[in-house]
Amino acid sequence: xxxxxxxxxxxxxxxxxxxxxxxxxxxxxxxxxxxxxxxxxxxxxxxxxxxxxxxxxxxxxxxxxxxxxxxxxxxxxxxxxxxxxxxxxxxxxxxxxxxxxxxxxxxxxxxxxxxxxxxxxxxxxxxxxxxxxxxxxxxxxxxxxxxxxxxxxxxxxxxxxxxxxxxxxxxxxxxxxxxxxxxxxxxxxxxxxxxxxxxxxxxxxxxxxxxxxxxxxxxxxxxxxxxxxxxxxxxxxxxxxxxxxxxxxxxxxxxxxxxxxxxxxxxxxxxxxxxxxxxxxxxxxxxxxxxxxxxxxxxxxxxxxxxxxxxxxxxxxxxxxxxxxxxxxxxxxxxxx
Amino acid sequence: xxxxxxxxxxxxxxxxxxxxxxxxxxxxxxxxxxxxxxxxxxxxxxxxxxxxxxxxxxxxxxxxxxxxxxxxxxxxxxxxxxxxxxxxxxxxxxxxxxxxxxxxxxxxxxxxxxxxxxxxxxxxxxxxxxxxxxxxxxxxxxxxxxxxxxxxxxxxxxxxxxxxxxxxxxxxxxxxxxxxxxxxxxxxxxxxxxxxxxxxxxxxxxxxxxxxxxxxxxxxxxxxxxxxxxxxxxxxxxxxxxxxxxxxxxxxxxxxxxxxxxxxxxxxxxxxxxxxxxxxxxxxxxxxxxxxxxxxxxxxxxxxxxxxxxxxxxxxxxxxxxxxxxxxxxxxxxxxxxxxxxxxxxxxxxxxxxxxxxxxxxxxxxxxxxxxxxxxxxxxxxxxxxxxxxxxxx
Numbered sequence: 001x002x003x004x005x006x007x008x009x010x011x012x013x014x015x016x017x018x019x020x021x022x023x024x025x026x027x028x029x030x031x032x033x034x035x036x037x038x039x040x041x042x043x044x045x046x047x048x049x050x051x052x053x054x055x056x057x058x059x060x061x062x063x064x065x066x067x068x069x070x071x072x073x074x075x076x077x078x079x080x081x082x083x084x085x086x087x088x089x090x091x092x093x094x095x096x097x098x099x100x101x102x103x104x105x106x107x108x109x110x111x112x113x114x115x116x117x118x119x120x121x122x123x124x125x126x127x128x129x130x131x132x133x134x135x136x137x138x139x140x141x142x143x144x145x146x147x148x149x150x151x152x153x154x155x156x157x158x159x160x161x162x163x164x165x166x167x168x169x170x171x172x173x174x175x176x177x178x179x180x181x182x183x184x185x186x187x188x189x190x191x192x193x194x195x196x197x198x199x200x201x202x203x204x205x206x207x208x209x210x211x212x213x214x215x216x217x218x219x220x221x222x223x224x225x226x227x228x229x230x231x232x233x234x235x236x237x238x239x240x241x242x243x244x245x246x247x248x249x250x251x252x253x254x255x256x257x258x259x260x261x262x263x264x265x266x267x268x269x270x271x272x273x274x275x276x277x278x279x280x281x282x283x284x285x286x287x288x289x290x291x292x293x294x295x296x297x298x299x300x301x302x303x304x305x306x307x308x309x310x311x312x313x314x315x316x317x318x319x320x321x322x323x324x325x326x327x328x329x330x331x332x333x334x335x336x337x
Numbered sequence: 338x339x340x341x342x343x344x345x346x347x348x349x350x351x352x353x354x355x356x357x358x359x360x361x362x363x364x365x366x367x368x369x370x371x372x373x374x375x376x377x378x379x380x381x382x383x384x385x386x387x388x389x390x391x392x393x394x395x396x397x398x399x400x401x402x403x404x405x406x407x408x409x410x411x412x413x414x415x416x417x418x419x420x421x422x423x424x425x426x427x428x429x430x431x432x433x434x435x436x437x438x439x440x441x442x443x444x445x446x447x448x449x450x451x452x453x454x455x456x457x458x459x460x461x462x463x464x465x466x467x468x469x470x471x472x473x474x475x476x477x478x479x480x481x482x483x484x485x486x487x488x489x490x491x492x493x494x495x496x497x498x499x500x501x502x503x504x505x506x507x508x509x510x511x512x513x514x515x516x517x518x519x520x521x522x523x524x525x526x527x528x529x530x531x532x533x534x535x536x537x538x539x540x541x542x543x544x545x546x547x548x549x550x551x552x553x554x555x556x557x558x559x560x561x562x563x564x565x566x567x568x569x570x571x572x573x574x575x576x577x578x579x580x581x582x583x584x585x586x587x588x589x590x591x592x593x594x595x596x597x598x599x600x601x602x603x604x605x606x607x608x609x610x611x612x613x614x615x616x617x618x619x620x621x622x623x624x625x626x627x628x629x630x631x632x633x634x635x636x637x638x639x640x641x642x643x644x645x646x647x648x649x650x651x652x653x654x655x656x657x658x659x660x661x662x663x664x665x666x667x668x669x670x671x672x673x674x675x676x677x678x679x680x681x682x683x684x685x686x687x688x689x690x691x692x693x694x695x696x697x698x699x700x701x702x703x704x705x706x707x708x709x710x711x712x713x714x715x716x717x718x719x720x721x722x723x724x725x726x727x728x729x730x731x
Contacts, residue, residue, distance in 0.1 A: 268451045268476055299451035299475045336470055 001196040005180025009153035009197045010043050010119075013160040014081060016201060018051055021079060024164055025055040027066055028083025028119075032056035040085040041121055041174075042181045063089045067096035067118070071169075074116035075104060079164055086131045087120035087173065090138075101169040102144030113167040117160070123175040123225055123275060124312045124323050125187055132312035132319075134276040136173050136223070140252050140285065146170040146206055147253040149223045151178060153195035155250055158204025166206060175224040191228050209256035211263065215245035218333050219263040221286060222273035223249055226305075226324060230273050233329035242337055252282050260286060261294050268299030271332050275323055278306040300336035305329050340389040342411040344404045347385075348378040353405045357382055361393045364446065367413065374410070381638040391415045447473035455479045487585040532663045532701045533711045537719040538686070539679045540694040545725055563599075563653050564624040566676055569721040570651050571595050571616045571623075572731060577714045581648045583669040584703050598647030598667055599627065602657075603634045609667050610639055611647040620728075655679055661697040671706055674718070675699035696722075 004012065018024045030036050031044040032053060038045025048056040059066050063084055070082040084090060090097065097118065104112045124132040139147050146168055150156040156174070163170035180192035212227060213234055222230035227248050234244035245263050249256060264270050270290055272283030287302045305324045313319050344354055357375040361367050373387040391413035398410035447467065448456070452474045455461075465482050469475030542565060550559055574581040574595050582591045597615035601608050610630045615623060633639045650667045655678040664675035677697040684693040698718060702711050721727055 268449070296450045296454045299449040300470050300473075 003194050004153045004197040005194055006153050006156045007043050007179040007181050009157040010160055013157040017164045024079045026081045027057040029085055032058050037185050041179045042185050063092035067093035070116045071096050071100045074114045075112050079115050081117040083119045087122040087135045088130050088133050098142045102142045114169045115167045116169050117163045118171045120173055121176050122173050124319050125176045128314035129311035136252055137276050137281045139171050140282050148251045149173045151224050151227045151248055153197050155204050157197050158202055162203040162206050177225050206251050207254035209247055209249040209259045212248045213246040215243040217243045218269040219245045219267045220271045221247045226273040226275055229326050233326045264290055264294040265297045269336050270302045273305045277309045279309050303332045305332045338415050340413040341409045344406050344408055344410050346406045353403050356398045356402050358400045366392050389413055449473050449475045451476045452479050530666050530701045530703050534699045535715045537696055537698055537722050538693055539696040542722050543694045558621050558624050560620050560624040567623045568620045573718045580672040582671045584671045585669050592648040596646050596648045598650040600652035601634045609650050610643045664701045666701055671703040673701050
């Protein structure tokens with residue numbers, strides 16, 4: 001089995017899906033220019049040579065156009081994989097995504113479907129307030145969109161394949177520090193998990209979370225980069241005799257509520273860790289659902305660890321304090337055990 | 338509505354009394370008739386019962402304060418913010434374990450939903466110490482409590498099984514005092530034992546005790562039949578140590594010491610104060626200890642600690658005219674010996690029909706005790722009664 005970074009695993013998934021189904025194509029900024037990076041984070045590197053500019057479509061800097069083309073192509077029977085350089089630019093596409101992609105199937109009574117994939121890199125990486133946000137929660141609020149967030153190479157390939165084959169619009173949020181991008185696009189401070197990725201065709205179902213670490217005292221649900229910080233915190237807490245269970249939701253819409261419920265039933269304690277601003281994040285939604293369904297299993301208040309309600313700062317010192325770190329997660333655990 | 342807690346006139350000679358301690362905490366609920374605080378008089382330290390149901394909301398007097406009789410020392414309210422735990426007999430034990438750092442800063446007691454669920458499952462309605470966020474009672478506190486009190490884990494209060502009792506008209510509702518509740522709970526916890534009974538000839542014992550009484554008429558201590566029976570009990574238990582034990586539903590713990598509990602009828606109800614290391618005492622010492630317990634029981638000055646720790650109980654209903662009965666085990670003990678009335682009966686003795694003094698022995702054992710062993714214990718006890726000189730051998 002090949003060892004891959006997340007960027008390589010996504011590239012492999014795109015390649016396999018494009019080989020499998022000629023309706024699949026990529027569209028984005030600088031994803032296929034000769035001598036380019038292969039998108040901002042090397043994901044599509046080499047694919048234009050392999051599939052040609054017809055299927056690796058470079059666009060001007062016009063995100064609304066990318067989304068509009070993708071939505072139209074999807075309605076017309078294609079299976080586009082659209083790309084933004086930074087997730088923050090999704091705001092430029094908001095009408096296409098929230099009003100068109102999300103609602104066409106509903107408004108047409110099921111006559112139309114929008115089988116598009118929208119990939120978006122997120123996370124604070126010393127790029128300032130407009131290139132650093134985590135945007136999953138915005139889209140979890142829009143009925144009709146699926147939202148996934150792969151944190152391992154295996155899941156990245158499997159979830160992208162599921163997204164391409166899904167008849168609904170799926171947003172895939174990828175963390176810049178997890179890509180493992182190489183060369184000129186190497187990220188400072190990256191975690192870059194390298195994992196075994198099967199070469200054969202497999203999918204990871206959308207809507208299924210996974211327990212990354214079993215424990216009995218506290219449940220932590222953390223996605224993307226926060227998953228790794230939660231795992232590190234769990235390791236540190238072991239020395240204090242605290243046994244932390246860490247869940248990677250993998251998919252936020254639909255959410256694997258059952259998995260989280262069962263874990264809370266076991267541990268009685270729940271902490272949600274997200275890199276996004278605290279207010280109205282997906283963590284708040286899970287907290288509310290567990291307060292509803294798992295209330296009588298809770299042994300302590302539910303806690304959230306998230307960024308404060310300010311834009312991501314540009315100054316590295318401030319950014320380090322802004323993004324939840326291992327210590328903040330440990331403090332949250334210690335406050336409720 | 339609030340009720341004033343007054344310093345009661347407990348002494349005929351003193352105008353003011355010393356508050357020893359509050360037995361409840363601020364915010365804790367208390368039933369009418371339940372011990373609320375203790376007071377030192379010139380004669381003894383007494384527990385004082387709460388004048389009403391409610392919640393202790395104010396302590397105007399502190400421990401060691403000398404307070405004028407009739408003055409207000411605290412207040413009860415019927416509408417505290419809290420209504421979470423009904424206090425039970427367990428509250429004293431757990432209060433001792435309270436650590437200052439775990440006491441909530443407010444008077445409210447929090448229980449986590451998870452802990453509350455567990456308490457409901459186990460039929461626990463207990464006041465216990467919380468170690469969770471804001472001093473909340475959390476699951477581990479309930480588990481720790483259950484571990485310390487295995488009898489709850491096994492049987493709970495069994496309140497659900499009892500159903501609802503609808504009194505007929507004219508029925509009088511008697512509020513149970515803590516002592517009564519404790520008795521009922523102890524009785525309910527011991528529901529599977531077996532009883533063994535046999536008749537024994539007490540003629541020799543009665544005769545011997547009369548002769549001793551005459552010889553020692555001037556002495557302050559003059560052993561009663563019960564005192565002799567206590568000595569026989571210790572002697573027999575030394576021979577059958579498995580009956581001098583405690584059983585928590587899982588483990589049988591044999592005791593090296595014979596801490597003999599003696600059932601005593603008091604105004605508060607049946608109590609079984611304990612004579613520690615009874616095996617070390619001769620009959621006169623046992624008689625002295627017995628007399629002491631009876632005095633304290635009558636004056637209502639028995640210390641709480643003398644009511645626990647027994648390893649075997651002796652109960653004598655003979656004075657009340659009962660011939661035979663089924664004594665109820667005092668958990669976690671495994672056995673209890675009951676003795677009935679000594680009466681004249683026509684009997685065959687030495688091949689002759691004659692009138693003898695006879696008495697019934699009634700031994701109740703937990704089921705872990707074999708019937709044959711119980712029978713041998715009774716046979717040996719009967720032999721001691723019929724041949725009390727055997728005590729000279731020990």
